[in-house]
Amino acid sequence: MSQSGQIRIALAQINPTVGDLVKNADLISKNAYEAAAAGAVVVVYPEMVLTGYPVEDLATRPSFRAASIEAVNQLAQRINNEGNGDLTLIVGYLGQSPAGAPQNCVAIIHRGVIVAIYIKHHLPNYGVFDEYRNFTPGNHSLVIRVCGVDIGIAICEDIWQEGGPVASLANRNIGLLLVPNGSPYEVNKDDLRLTLVKKRALQVGAPLAYVNMTGGQDDLVFDGDTIVVGASGELIARAPQFEDGLMVIDLDVRLASSDPDFIISSAPILKYLKIAAGVAPRLGELAQIWQGLVVGLRDYVEKNNFKSVILGLSGGIDSALVATLAADAIGADRVYGVALPSKYSSDHSLSDAKELAMNLGLNYRIIEIAPMVANLLENLRVDGLAEENLQARVRGVTLMALSNQEGHLVLATGNKSELAVGYSTLYGDAVGGFAPIKDIYKTQVWALAKWRNEIAAAQQLRPPIPINSINKEPSAELRPDQKDSDSLPSYEVLDRILNIYIDKDGGRPAALNAGFAPDLVDKVVQLVDRAEYKRRQYPPGTKISSRAFGKDRRLPITSHWNES
Secondary structure, eight states: OOOEEEEEEEEEEOOOOTTOHHHHHHHHHHHHHHHHHTTOSEEEOOTTTTTOSOOGGGGGOHHHHHHHHHHHHHHHHHHIIIIITTSEEEEEEEEEOTTSOEEEEEEEEETTEEEEEEEOSSOSOTTTSOOOOOSBTTBOOOEEEETTEEEEEOOTHHHHSSSHHHHHHHTTTOSEEEEEEOOBOOTTHHHHHHHHHHHHHHHHTSOEEEEEOEEEETTEEEEBOOEEEOTTSOEEEEOOBTOOEEEEEEEEEESSOSOOSEESOOOOBOOOOOOOOOBOOOOOHHHHHHHHHHHHHHHHHHHTTOOOEEEEOOSSHHHHHHHHHHHHHHOGGGEEEEEOOOTTOOHHHHHHHHHHHHHHTOEEEEOOOHHHHHHHHHHHOOOTHHHHHHHHHHHHHHHHHHHHHHOOEEBOOOOHHHHHHTOSOTTTTTOSSBOTTTTSOHHHHHHHHHHHHHHHHHTTOOOSSOHHHHHSOOOOOSSTTOOGGGTSOOHHHHHHHHIIIIISOOHHHHHHHTTOOHHHHHHHHHHHHHTHHHHHTSOOOOOOSSSOBTTTBOOOSSOOOOOO
């Protein structure tokens, strides 16, 4: 029977930036310092932390792969030169096969040397990364010995798939399994992760530490949620969601239990005063979504070096929610709201927009579009729907002109319900560089607005979103007395059908089985299918569901398939 002992590990839940090898190396070094100061012997970083993740088609550039490989070798020497060489670092980076194909790798670094390299087995994008290349012929796993503990390595999807490295490690009697991850946030995904991590720990018969990154990358957002479970599947420690930090933990482990591929240090640490582990409370669903949207917007702005954002304030709930998200993400002083009233705009549109601006303390101005619209109508002589869309496009042109002149990022304020059925105007309300709520249904917009106001009230602060913006009937105000319900079913009904048809891929039969009338289902299905060309031209926005437009769901624009 193997002797038991302890090991102190550090788990770096951090936010890298894609392509910024220098900044990411600095972040790795900073956390190595902190890990060493805390007495850890191993520090684990997220998947491809050195390059940022996901790198998408940057992986196919030989220059980027070469830079990544050079950077990880320089990092190994740097850590040693900085006096932290006795640490064992588990660092993700982009490597390549002998044939020059990109590979998702982890470098095991100790005393200035890359002792071993593990190459990811199961991959989410088989068009970019090569299939798994065995570390040694016939070996589908890697085990290193650190302080007498035999540690297995797996990367992200490696533990989501049956077989492969985890199955191999289950036969090697390891003392600990470390799993670097780049796992994007989705609603309720934290429950799936915990269940999976417990299952894999039981499978290998050893504690498992799952390390995930934080921050936003284009339309993805990473929530951290680093997890440690024991050999029996019990939850030992869990990091806060959406927060950067280093989690240091002591684990009881088996010693010298396997036949390792590499021995880094054999002398075990048998006994010392253990650090008490902590389990951070989970955020509620609305709090998770809010934090995901805030972090996604913040990092899109900051990582792309925008100084400020601008959006149209209609007095409605969508623009109010986006403005509040932006104020939480980057500060109200960097948010510019513009009311763009037309001859059809109601008095409450301006008063609600002004109230929102005052509540948040953002920059606010009014630009009348009626003269511009009148001039265009006189020259173009259009009416009906064309006139309605012309108003939206004048608003879009105005916002883009201010963006060009003043350097703001334009935020589109459309929600998932509108995007699903094409209830938007190309080059009008669909203009912008980022769409924060494009993966949020209208009913979720209302729920988030009420939740955010309740949080403010609980903190004895002024609720940001005007009650009238929440309670009034939605309207684009492009013609007299217009209401969204003139064209669409109620959002409560529409969102239920969209959830079946889009999120669950249920198709028309599933919607009918849920009790919806055939003519209503057919109308919604046709609207969704015909609006794909609009969705393709919509700005990127934070993904929070498993079926976000553009990322998870993409239909042919030209298609004669009729769901009816």
